[in-house]
Amino acid sequence: MNFRYPYGHVLYRNLHLSYPLITHGKGAYLYDEKGKQYLDASSGAAVANIGHGVKEVAEAISSQAKKVGYLSGMQFTHQPVENLAEQLSKLLPLADGKVYFLTSGSEAIEASIKLARQYWVERGKEKKVRLISRDPSYHGNTLAALSVSAREHYKDIFRPLLQESTKIPAPYCYRCFCEQEYPDCQLKCAHELEKSIKKLGKETVSAFVTEVIGGASSGAAVPPPEYFPIVRQICDEHEVLLIVDEVMTGAGRTGKWLASQYFDFIPDIIVMGKGITGGYFPLSALAVEKNMVDYISKNDRNFLHAQTYAHHPVGCAAGSATLDFIEKNKLVERSSQTGLALMESLSPFISHPQVGDIRGKGLLLGVEFVKNKKSKAPFPRKKKYVEHLILKAMKRGLILWPNTGQADGINGDLILIAPPFTITQAEVERIYSYLGEILEEMKQIG
Ligand SMILES: Cc1ncc(COP(=O)(O)O)c(C=O)c1O
Known part of the structure; x- marks a missing residue:
């Protein structure tokens, strides 16, 4: 059988490639139908953090699906979501963190952009709508996530559908935008944020959306230690929310639970995905401190972002089992x-x-x-x-x-x-x- 376009009925991700058909995986290895072994040195898209074939996670998924496979987050709560939210909030640097679960990283980025916007509206700052992000960067492929990303070949033909954010240079020291070296550069890339906020007018800027240690976009570029403390201070001075995208870097990928924990700052909104279930179930999350949610609650409203699979019980059970496995090992x-x-x-x-x-x-x-x-x-x-x-x-x-x-x-x-x-x-x-x-x-x- 030929697993390539136009054979079969799958609209393949790449229409010009013959795909190996994987039958199973174990640890760091995948195996195809012909018995060929692959060393998964990228964990797929930096997702399979705990390796393949972890039976504890498979059993947690199976056990939860047998109890109840789906519940609407509008109608019910359940133990898997209560457990995972509690487990995660203990690992995050947020005071009384509140966690909202979705399925993909892109959706969680979209939701974080909407939460930031709603937060400002609830506080009566309705002009705050604009976003600043970095170049290079990648935050996902849905329209708002793509708009804050700087990945030109993904955006090209969709540009008329996008509402572009303002881009500032990422702290990508190998290709420094000011062609200087750290520390002589005096972190000009961080100070670009303030310049952009002033140019746009601080009353119009809602949030700065940023990876912490770069993902694929900049090939794991690590910012200098002062970068995020400077960015935090600028955001505070200009009332701009700081949204960190830990979709790839979270759940231990960079050697700390969050890449943010290498730097001395606290984000406003933390977005995670991929590693929180090690890919065993599509699950993403955004987390904020209670005091942000209080503004919404006090106005007798809810976070205006509903999705059918929010707080999915099987996904949350997979998440808890993954976190337990990470901790135990x-x-x-x-x-x-x-x-x-x-x-x-x-x-x-x-x-x-x-x-x-x-x-x-x-x-x-x-x-x-x-x-x-x-x-x-x-x-x-x-x-x-x-x-x-x-x-x-x-x-x-x-x-x-x-x-x-x-x-x-x-x-x-x-x-x-x-x-x-x-x-x-x-x-x-x-x-x-x-x-x-x-x-x-x-x-x-x-
Ligand atoms: C840093 C970062 N943010 C967001 C995303 C989007 O996540 P997803 O592909 O699950 O929508 C990705 C995906 O690679 C990512 O690496």
């Missing part, structure tokens, strides 16, 4: 420690003529490729550098996550290496050895 600590080992093992690749930078935290690492190391000039997009690399990796049974366009909106090639937190030292060495072979072959492509 000390996987956040393991993400931090194994991340250091993986970074150390990858670091010799910096001498490769096409490797411009290797960066990241915990088990979210990025490798950026360039045509010219000195000038940092990217490969022209038509070379499809990273696509060739991914095919070579797939052939060997190594799964990596690619991204393009980060250098200038069109050009730029990078990979994310983000394996499950359960990965062993032997598997780290396997990633290193496959990557070494692949990079050797890539010299021909350049």
Whole structure:
């Protein structure tokens, strides 16, 4: 059977690719119908954080589905949502956190934008509607999430449908927008926020939407330590809410429960997804402090964002079982420690003529490729550098996550290496050895 368009009835995500059919997974490995083994060094899209085939999570899902598979969040509450909200709120840096569950990261970003807007309306600041976000960035593919993202090839033909946010440069030090080095740059990228707020008029700005440690958009770029304290202060001074997108970085991916916890600040709205169920069920969440919700409640209103699958009982049961598994196996600590080992093992690749930078935290690492190391000039997009690399990796049974366009909106090639937190030292060495072979072959492509 040929699993590619136009065969069968699936509208495939890529219409030009023959897909392997995966039958099962175990730990860091996936297996296809022909018995080929794949080392999942990207956890899919940085999702399968606890590895594949975890029976505790499968059993929690099955057990909850047998009890009750669906309840409307408009009509009932249930133990899975009460439990997960309590578990999560203990892990978040919020005083008396309140958590709202949805299904995808994009939806949770949309909901956070709406919550910010409603918060200002409830406080009588109805002009506050504008959003500021960063370039590069990625916050999802629904229309509002795409509008705050800077991923040009996803936006291109949809631009007439989008309501663009104002973009400021991300703290992407390898390609610093002011062409300076930290600390000489004096964090100009953070201070751009204030300039934008002043330009738009602070009375019109609702929120700043930001990744913390970059995801695929900037290949795990880590901001300098002062970045978020400066941003927090600017947001406070100008009454702008700070929404952090921890969809990829949350749930221990960067070696702390949240990437925000590497920095000295408290966000207003925290958005999570992916890792909170390790992909066993689609579940995302947004969390805020009670005092924000109080403004809505005092006006005798509700948060005006209803979705059929909000607070899904099976999703929440999967979330609790995932969090228990992470805690029991000390996987956040393991993400931090194994991340250091993986970074150390990858670091010799910096001498490769096409490797411009290797960066990241915990088990979210990025490798950026360039045509010219000195000038940092990217490969022209038509070379499809990273696509060739991914095919070579797939052939060997190594799964990596690619991204393009980060250098200038069109050009730029990078990979994310983000394996499950359960990965062993032997598997780290396997990633290193496959990557070494692949990079050797890539010299021909350049
Ligand atoms: C940082 C970040 N935010 C938001 C999203 C959107 O999440 P989803 O694809 O679940 O809608 C993603 C997805 O990759 C992401 O990496």
